[in-house]
């Protein structure tokens with residue numbers, strides 16, 4: 627299965643000048659890299675989306691970090707699935723824990739967004755994951771999957787990528803807050819089992835499952851490759867093209 631490395635640039639890159647610097651570094655790091663079986667998806671703040679088209683290629687695609695489910699209308703401050711698509715993105719991160727935490731998003735709303743994305747031809751990167759290191763993580767993951775994918779039928783599920791992001795490991799900057807290879811593998815098996823039960827083994831095989839939470843070039847092999855994951859969702863390190871492309875090369879191996 628083709629691997630996927632997603633860069634979630636979050637609320638960074640504060641000016642056109644900073645953006646140009648990022649482009650320069652990104653192009654330099656990507657030049658000459660094969661990445662024969664890995665695609666990169668960059669998710670900048672939506673205000674940068676059009677400019678980021680400059681980086682698009684056979685290997686590099688674009689996404690956004692959130693969107694609304696309605697197509698257009700009086701929804702001040704929101705962007706719609708059609709806008710996202712018409713401005714050059716194919717992907718959308720949905721249900722990120724920071725959206726849940728700071729903007730009160732719930733599973734029902736995320737489910738609406740997932741369906742709106744799929745109907746518009748966008749591919750959702752659906753984030754699920756438990757809040758605490760200790761506790762019943764499996765129950766949280768299962769209920770998030772159940773609720774957010776409620777309306778998604780077998781014909782559409784292969785366009786969804788499930789991102790397992792244990793919330794306690796996001797931006798943790800602390801080796802104690804990194805899951806083990808086995809821990810990530812167990813989450814993968816759980817998600818797979820959900821997909822097999824809801825759809826079928828054949829369909830489940832077509833759905834990518836990736837890991838996110840403090841991925842860097844030192845831990846990428848352990849947590850994203852050895853755990854059997856199909857790629858990574860990278861936050862902080864996606865702001866440093868040198869590190870980000872290094873992660874993509876590790877995933878590609």
Ligand code: PGA
Nearest residue numbers: 796797839840860861862
């Ligand atoms: P991080 O972010 O790599 O900085 O932990 C990952 C994410 O929030 O998707």
